Amino acid sequence: MEQFTVIGDKLVVKAPAKINLSLLIAGKRDDGFHEIESVMAKVDLYDELLLERSDTEGILLVCKGKYRVPATKDNLVYKAAELICNLTDIKPNIKITITKNIPVAAGLGGGSSDAASTMLGLNKFLNLGLTDQKLHELAAKLGSDINFFLGSPLAFCSGRGEKIKKIDKIFPFRAILIFPDITVYTKKVYENYKHNEELYRRLNRRIMQMINENNIDLLTRMCANMLAESCYQLHPELLSLKSRVETLAAGTVGLSGSGSTLYCLLSDQDDVERYQAIVKNDVGCDSTIVNSNRW
Numbered sequence: 001m002e003q004f005t006v007i008g009d010k011l012v013v014k015a016p017a018k019i020n021l022s023l024l025i026a027g028k029r030d031d032g033f034h035e036i037e038s039v040m041a042k043v044d045l046y047d048e049l050l051l052e053r054s055d056t057e058g059i060l061l062v063c064k065g066k067y068r069v070p071a072t073k074d075n076l077v078y079k080a081a082e083l084i085c086n087l088t089d090i091k092p093n094i095k096i097t098i099t100k101n102i103p104v105a106a107g108l109g110g111g112s113s114d115a116a117s118t119m120l121g122l123n124k125f126l127n128l129g130l131t132d133q134k135l136h137e138l139a140a141k142l143g144s145d146i147n148f149f150l151g152s153p154l155a156f157c158s159g160r161g162e163k164i165k166k167i168d169k170i171f172p173f174r175a176i177l178i179f180p181d182i183t184v185y186t187k188k189v190y191e192n193y194k195h196n197e198e199l200y201r202r203l204n205r206r207i208m209q210m211i212n213e214n215n216i217d218l219l220t221r222m223c224a225n226m227l228a229e230s231c232y233q234l235h236p237e238l239l240s241l242k243s244r245v246e247t248l249a250a251g252t253v254g255l256s257g258s259g260s261t262l263y264c265l266l267s268d269q270d271d272v273e274r275y276q277a278i279v280k281n282d283v284g285c286d287s288t289i290v291n292s293n294r295w
């Protein structure tokens, strides 16, 4: 499965979801943002963007698919398209159709991924020849997680999330993503977060060592997420869901980003269908099986 498909004079771009294999908070910065350190991995659950020329001037957005986001100027796809089009003298007449398959505000980075794919896609579609560096500059302006989605499938992200260091090790995995029907607001999770410097230092030491030794497998088994406590405080029902899943799971259950998606890495021996049925019937949650993304 490739990221770009040309269909006649249209371009289809895939926008993958991510999970945070680890997420540490290094502290709060003077500008109010938190300094994070996260190992992020793309997975093969995709939104799809269809880029085509339209008859009307400007950027026209259409949203369809399983999940809904407003087709307005607030949409990150619109903002990304505007940033790119503003670099050229050409008045855009572009239609972008987003098919949302990634749950929204679920810790899976769907909005950021859509924005990154819009940039990559328009660069191709309009033959702009923008360099990686330029795209990264624009991405950092627009949001925190967008830079990750411009690059490799596995990376160590720091700063607000915009500083990316590729992890060369190939770490193929299969995971179950569990979608509790709980809306978590990232902003509230950060506001409720209480920093624990001692914990950060301890986790940072262990995780940096694992990254340096390319021991991503062990890192994932820690499921370190320093936002989890704040998220579970705000949503105790999510913590009890996680505990129930843990009694069923073969491995540790992690929280992606600020929630609410829970994930568990699966081994080849796991009976995936049975597992999904149990999650649906006993825990009452939808789930999907994903693989690590190749690009």
Ligand code: ATP
Residues within 6 Å of the ligand: 069, 074, 075, 076, 077, 098, 103, 104, 105, 106, 107, 108, 109, 110, 111, 112, 114, 115, 145, 186, 257, 258, 259
């Ligand atoms: P993160 O893990 O990066 O915090 P998330 O997965 O929790 O992200 P998103 O699905 O990216 O959350 O959505 C975050 C917010 O961005 C939502 O409030 C949503 O309304 C807004 N948004 C704007 N454009 C989009 C888009 N194209 N897709 C999804 N959300 C979008």
